[in-house]
Amino acid sequence: MLCSEAQKNTILKLLIVDDDDVDRERLRRMLLKSDIETDISEASSVEDSMMFLEDDEFDCVIVDYRLGLQSGLSLLNSIRTILDKRCAVIMVTGLGDEEVAAEAMRLGASDYLLKNQLQSSQLLRAIISSIQRAELEKKLHNMAHYDNLTGLASRPLLHEKLQHVITSQESAAVAFLDLDNFKPINDHYGHGAGDYVLFTIANRLNDALRKNDTLARIGGDEFVLLLRDMTEEQECDRFLERLIAVINAPIELVDFDCHVKVSVSIGIAMVTSDSIDADTILRRADQTMYRAKHKGNNNILFFDPEEEVRQLARKALLQAAEKGIQQGEFELYYQPQMSLQEDKVVGVEALLRWNHPILGHILPTLFLEALEHPSVGLVIGEWVIEEAIQQAKLWRHTVGISVNVSSAQFFAPDFITKLALCLEKNNDFLPALLTIEISENILLKNLQQAIKVAESCRRLGVSIAIDNFGADYASLVCIQDVPINKLKVDKKLIQHLPTSHKDKLLSSHLTTLSKALKIQLIAEAVETNEQRLALLKAGYLFGQGYHFVQPMNADKVTVWIQSRSP
Template identity: 35%
Template sequence: MISLDRLGAVTHWNEAAERTYGIPAAEAVGRRFTDLVETVYQEGDAALARRQVHVQGRWHGRVRQISRSGAVVEISSTVAALYDQAGGSRGLVAVNRVVEPSSGDTDLTHRATHDSLTGLPNRTVLMEGLDSALHRLRPGSTTKLAVLFCDLDGFKDINDGLGHAVGDQVLVTVAQRLRRRCRSADVVARFGGDEFVVVLAVDEVGDAVAMATRVIEVLDTPIVIGDAEVSPGVSVGITVVDAVPDTDDPVAAVLRDADTAMYHAKGRGRGRYELFDAGLRDDEEERLELATAMRRAVGDGELELVYQSRRTCGDRRVTGVEALLRWRHPELGVLAPDVFLPIAERTGRIVELGDWVLRQALADLADLPDERLTLAVNISARQLVSGRLTRTVTRALSESGVDPARLVLEVTETAFSDDPATAHRVLDELKAVGVVIALDDFGTGWSSLQYVRGLPVDVLKVDRTFVADLPGELTASAVVASVLGLGHGMGLTVVAEGVEDEPTLGLLREMGCDEYQGFIDGEPGSLPDVLN
């Protein structure tokens, strides 16, 4: 898709144009099309060079060019009609005749406006349709416009585990189910990747919620492809408007609100919907402000580490410490990691923060006289697949002089959900370096038993949600006992997280748990404080 101004200079050059002509958009925009592409031309020759055009942001058939000066001599009837609507043939140097679209033009139009895989309208058509629908809203009318932003929950696992061919078939099936579930007047479009958008007219918010519920239900039903049966699942963000948003780009604003709601739905457990409101927008603005402030936090010395001790369940002897990050914000005070780490994950800054924690914690550990103590550092999913973790760990160990066997890297099961093959490979590399690997929050992930047998781990940490219900909750006791049996059967050390009182510690001791950590020994603090 290529757009030219009235002088023949390129104003838009999309990815398909880059692939077709082998010219990057950065080089094409601003230059004359005839300077970029050699046109077959001889005076009086009937050879014509075809090109695609935009009129008021829309693709509309073909323009034929015979002159190197860029003079247009033939246009399709669709283009002519749109130029008439725009107030005349502006930008056309000359028009000799108007032609009716051929079947080839119709096919070309469909390919330019629809997703090639699913057959759904593409992002361009979606945004144009949404713009038109927004401007049809009338004050006082009972009709509202709902936008549902749908993002598949488990698509990457399907793609990585079963291959892209199966993934493509899943997307086609998802598109078909969405189209059948929605009304004929509703717009169902593929936004990109595994994201789909539904636009529909509703009388009340409840209608949009009902549609989101139906979408979640239909995409939770297993899809059978060959011998594989998968359930992609979906998270849906909903926004409902009764007037055009008062912004420079109302279409982008509406889609952004629906997208924000979708991310909240994913954050609350996936397979659910979230309705956008002003509070979510305020939250999003606060997150953006924190993300901006996070850029200076490392350089300005606003980050600090506190530590929590890890002890044996028997004699409560300290065996090591876990480094915990805090952000001393100049205006908001001390921020806990659950406030800013999700933002760091989403923006990618978590890798930089993780590198800083690793270097600083190892430097602190190197100053301790007791060389038997271990140091645990949490590793995020992004760090694990960043391609630099092994080099970073090796360099930090070398700079600090700490024995690799004293470093415990803690990863959660969710760190394997996005790219399990890469995550597994990196853990093998780290084990070769000599560090200890701990599987954190064990028992909460869907893949616990599936992955733990093949992972190069040394330690299992029982999630605090189970430990907190000890000793009164029988189900929690059963889970902890099962983890202890599994871990010890594999020769692993089992650590209980979140121990806060003597009865809980006593039961863990009776059950044969190796170590624990928690507030029973006080709040996290400086190394000297937690080791005394």
């Protein structure tokens, strides 16, 4: 039996491609002899057949090897690569060439038949077998190349299409989209509602795209757009602004009788004639999207080559810092904190320094960002606290020690546990002599968590100081909420104090507030005696800076402290 009852009742759409009128008619008659109803179209060239294939779907294409000056192999290649069709393709030829047969199969032909031996039953068997094989391949292809939830392209298919665009040296843009604040929808309404939102967004985007564009979902709430024939950033920006409006429209959750709205962050990398490969373009768009996300909701950013250079430099610095920790390249310098009224040391701040074997002394401004990375910040942060305590013990409880803590270390789940263990191990050191300095930015990142960690430090007997107060945007309300002991006032509020009426007024109010809250004020970056006197007049009692002394290594600062001891 050549076909099942179900197949007999199916109308097969077939396309015969042959430049010989007689051969096309012969193939048509063979097909009409079968029990299966067919809908047959004919083309005499590659160009004609491409027009048919672009406008319609066929179950099977029967292609002659020789098509005038062209080869049926070129059509095979176009069906798979340009049109991305998964239909069955059978190649027929008057030549029994094994190399041609092998090349045809490699390019996606399901079968290879010789014209002079071809019978109606053989052709029908080949068609049915090829269609069945093509359907199975299509299912497997869809499983690998399409997203189950949305039906959109998945990463492998996107990668294929993008690589083809790059190889063809087409102009295009790749836009990486990440929905903002999508997690709360899942958390509040459940994953079913979250899936519905993703499905709705996918449909909206699909409807808004042009015919040749590709939309892929590559996981979670992340989508990627491949926008073909896109040459100008301004054109791309206008197009994506329209998509943002589509995404921002409210989505109705019927089961919850409510509407939700989502925003999106978009990073774009333009595909140009010198683009390297798909992975590089996708990585650039992805990294740019994260930069857009940091700027806030509904932001669009284009890839910046200079930013990539900076990222590579940061990565190299991070790797060097990790190695530097292992090689013992870091050390602590110390800057005394002084009474503004008399030449008396009231505390010392420990400052991290990096002595690179090749680059020499690396400025803190260059490597402090690396400390926010867990692989560096947590390890070196623990070392700094331990080293500072060991040094302070040598001063026999005469002065306290302050250490700066990065946000990565401060918000680490085991920070308090490790701090407690360190203090327990050094039980001959008074916890009250240790001050943990955090930046205003830490409060802005997560105020509630910062309050919890600060309270835990206080319970251990450790003081908390806000470093560079006034450099960022933490409000006085934050300062009131966080259990802090000290405010280290940034040089912005200090440097013009002798001559600025506004700064004098602000400093006066700040000292009044600190007294009311029982918070110690320490002026940073005191560089002149005029500043010292102005600070005293404003009500400050303590300060540090080059007017008193520059940071010194452990040996020098010990001598310096001893020279000022009674």
